[in-house]
């Protein structure tokens with residue numbers, strides 16, 4: 001795995017740019033991923049999605065299903081894509097420091 | 106090679122972005138004779154293996170020449186296909202649902218030159234580039250998957266097993282001597298991408314060892330509850346593991362419950378199970394998708410394990426041809442392989458094919474397994 005330096009922090013990442021360890025997450029990580037995920041400015045709505053994902057992961061050990069994410073944030077899927085152009089998995093989960101989605105993706 | 110931009114601006118990824126256009130409409134690519142007679146076809150004939158004629162109400166005819174394709178192909182090969190279509194078919198062609206290639210011409214005198222051209226083309230190694238066949242009651246192309254070319258969950262290879270099998274049954278691709286269609290499919294793990302569960306004969310990649318557990322990374326890389334829920338036999342449970350003094354969350358595999366499906370690895374990269382000696386092939390038989398005479402059927406396991414014997418899989422191809430020859434010799438006209446096996450009884454199927462019946466073939470998965478046992482005194486000695 002490769003390491004990236006950003007704002008004085010070192011992050012270990014895989015070839016898709018997902019963080020190796022959820023516990024290594026801090027807010028610098030979000031600002032680092034922001035650019036490669038095509039996000040110009042982080043808004044309160046971005047943080048709302050990130051916070052929901054992190055809370056859910058800490059409580060349940062999994063990322064929420066897309067419909068649960070929509071219910072918990074109040075954002076329709078279309079709006080989640082407006083916030084995170086790569087979508088809830090590759091975009092939002094990556095920024096939130098969650099493990100990479102698996103299965104037949 | 107130095108970077109050459111397509112015009113995409115990575116600083117403004119959403120600018121000038123086109124999306125949700127869907128595929129091109131198929132009507133844009135119709136040959137003239139197909140466009141003119143769409144929905145007005147009267148009848149068709151198979152003139153000879155690989156060659157069909159369809160006749161329309163207007164009297165128009167379209168001749169179709171079907172050729173085998175390796176499915177995995179280079180742009181060079183696709184360009185050669187296009188050259189042939191340019192030369193003989195005014196630039197039109199199509200691919201079938203079994204990944205064969207069909208060249209269509211609108212009059213009989215154009216057929217012979219097309220066939221002559223196709224038959225003349227070979228690779229340097231000697232294989233036909235465009236073997237004609239795949240129609241009627243023969244053996245058409247093998248629907249197959251990624252294997253060691255591209256997937257991360259396979260237990261065998263796709264392109265390799267398929268080439269070895271098609272070489273063995275090549276004469277039946279160019280022939281129509283079978284009682285009915287005989288469909289062979291291949292999948293490199295029991296995700297069964299494709300058609301193995303519903304084919305006359307199916308080649309399936311199979312593991313025989315439980316996953317290894319990479320405790321150091323599991324909780325970091327995996328959503329543990331997903332790995333546990335992925336298991337059809339509940340062989341996994343969450344477990345705290347001591348690793349050089351630190352306690353980490355991980356899972357424990359109950360090896361006595363694991364039947365090596367590999368689903369947990371699909372969900373969790375820290376549970377790999379591929380193994381050189383453990384992995385191999387299961388053969389299934391008797392499936393079909395059409396409703397002709399009998400309803401569609403699932404294929405059934407008939408050979409529990411054949412080792413991976415790269416690069417030609419001789420044991421596997423031998424068993425496949427044993428099944429094919431027994432079926433071709435014994436089944437009635439129009440009878441699909443599954444219909445034949447059910448009519449004569451599976452005990453006769455094993456007798457006639459010479460395949461060994463082992464305890465692995467007896468269903469033991471949940472309540473429905475019971476219905477696959479024999480609750481009757483009707484059987485043959």
Ligand code: HEM
Nearest residue numbers: 139144145146147149151157159167169239240241242245
């Ligand atoms: C009213 C329209 C049509 C009907 C009812 C029809 C019916 C059939 C039937 C019943 C078969 C199966 C023959 C067998 O089991 O051996 C067949 C095969 C086939 N037809 Fe037609 N067909 C029609 C139009 C077309 C057209 C327009 C084309 C393309 C030009 C076409 C291409 C084929 C092909 C490629 C096969 C496969 C032959 C084989 O694999 O043996 N069909 N058709």
Ligand code: HEM
Nearest residue numbers: 144146202203245285286288393394395396397398439441
């Ligand atoms: C536009 C109309 C149709 C087209 C283009 C068409 C095409 C085809 C093709 C390409 C196949 C070969 C499939 C394969 O074996 O992989 C096929 C098989 C077959 N079709 Fe259709 N078909 C049409 C309508 C019908 C109708 C109306 C019937 C009967 C009511 C029919 C009965 C059959 C039968 C019996 C087979 C053979 C199945 C087998 O061998 O297992 N088809 N058809």
Ligand code: SF4
Nearest residue numbers: 251256259293294298
């Ligand atoms: S059958 Fe399994 S191994 Fe083969 S391509 Fe599909 S998922 Fe991958």
Ligand code: SF4
Nearest residue numbers: 336363364366367369
């Ligand atoms: S390989 Fe299949 S049966 Fe074995 S533990 Fe994993 S999911 Fe369960």
